[in-house]
Amino acid sequence: MTDHNATAFQSDIPTPYYQIDLVALKQNLMTVQRLCELSGAKALLALKCFATWGVFDFMRPYLHGTTSSSLNEVRLGKETFGKETHAYSVAYSADEIDAVLSYADKIIFNSFNQLSAFKDKAYQANIPVGLRLNPQTSNSSFLIADPARPFSRLGEHDVAKVQAVLGDISGVMIHNNCENDSFEAFSASLDDIEAKFGEVFHQLSWVSLGGGIHFIAPDYPLEKLAHRLKQFSDTYGVQVYLEPGEACIHGAARLVTTVLDTLHNGKPLAVVDASIEAHMLDLLIYRETAPVVSINHQSCQLSQKQTSDSTIIYGKSCLAGDIFGEYELPAPLQIGDTVAFGNAAGYTMVKKNWFNGVAMPAIVICDEAGKQHLQKSFSYEDFKASLS
Structure with missing residues (x-):
């Protein structure tokens, strides 16, 4: 994310806090909108990635x-965003399906069993029904996030069995990309999907191709993607849906922290008042490094070389591996310095937790004029209420 106004990020709001930048968010959303205009596809925000409803308007x-x-x-999508609301779950329980249908405009079942169990209720509610398909191929660099991993439970793959239930469904969802920034890989994967399920698509009215397509990258051939999606839509006579999560919010938020302590144990160490375990959990899950986007409210381009002088920035939880990353900094960190970590929107606020009782970051919105607004803060009472 580019600082459109360095002074905008100076604040009297106590750290830690997540800061959503509406200027950067708008840039992503305009790219999503353009893709839809060129291709005829419809884009649905994936709430599993980002559900901070204070910016839904x-x-x-x-x-x-x-x-x-x-x-x-x-329910959150229906109540706070509106427009089309697609419901999907790996497995619905019998005691929640009625409530799900009361909020849904379409419902997608993960398996033949789920379809058989709940399709009649959906018909009675006049809700279009879909089924998740698994092409058994994917574009994912991480096994943990690979929908086509061995023995995957995510969707059905038997074409003959899918054809047998075509009378029960009007559409399907296929999600087999994860941070895929290659148009060529996406197009080749779609070729494979068409070869396997093409006859099925001809008998449907809509197809969701899921999310995980990183088409907001500056050098991504957006027009080629739009043409490929339109070609797919025209071939089968279906409405194409996309489910962008990260593509909507990539680079549009940061986690702002304060250095609480500095140490030296073979290398310079710094401890900030946040935690990857509690506040940027995907860093721990995927063993990734958080990008530092500013220090003391000044933008910086940092090398991530690991040298004898590079600084390891730790979170404040008791987890030994609570590490934001190792950085070659322009100057040693001091107690009281402000450090902001980038890419703090996707899979962060939706996964935040109260591990160690570490203070929960507030949620702050920086508007297009550079003014900050405190959207939500958390207290001891919120921590207490999360337990029993």
Whole structure:
């Protein structure tokens, strides 16, 4: 994310806090909107990635609705975003399906069993029904996030069995990309999907191709992607849906922290008042490094070389591996310095937790004029209420 106004990030709001930058968010959303205009596809925000509804009014004009992974998410999408609301879950329980259907505009079942169990309720509610398909191929660099991993439970793959239930469904969802920034890889994968399920697509009215397509990259051939999607739509006579999560919010937020302590144990060490375990959990899950986007409110381009003088920035939890990353800094960090970590929107606020009782970051919105607004803060009472 580029600082459109360095002074905008100076604040009297106590750290830690997540800061959403509406200027950067708008840049992503305009790219999503352009892709939809060129291709005829519809874009649904994936709430599993980003569900900070305080900016939904800002996002709504650029998107067609939301897609969910649970009863809570589909309800949140209906109540706070509106427009189209797609409901999906790996497995619905019998005691929640009625509530799900009350909020959904479409419902997508993960398996033949789920379809058989709940399709009649969906018909009675006049809700279009879909089924998740698994092409058994994917574009994912991480096994943990690979929908086509061995023995995957995510969707059905038997074409003959899918054809047998075509009378029960009007569409399908296929999600087999994860941070895929290659148009060629996406197009080749779609070729494989068409070869396997093409006859199925001809008998449907809509197809969701899921998310995980990193088409907001500066050098991504957006027009080629749009042409490929339109070609797919025209070939089968279907409405194409996309489910962007990261593509909507990439680079549009940061986690702002303060250095609480500095140490030296073979290398310079610094401890900030946040935690990857509690506040940027995907760094721990995927063993990634958080980008530092500013120090003391000044933008910086940092090398991530690991040298004898490079600084390891730790979180404040008791987890030994609570590490934001190792950085070659322009100057040693001092107690009281402000350090802001980038890419703090996707899979961060939706996964934040109260591990160690570490203070929960507030949520702050920086508007297009560079003014900050405190959207939500958290207290001891919130911590206490999360337990029993």
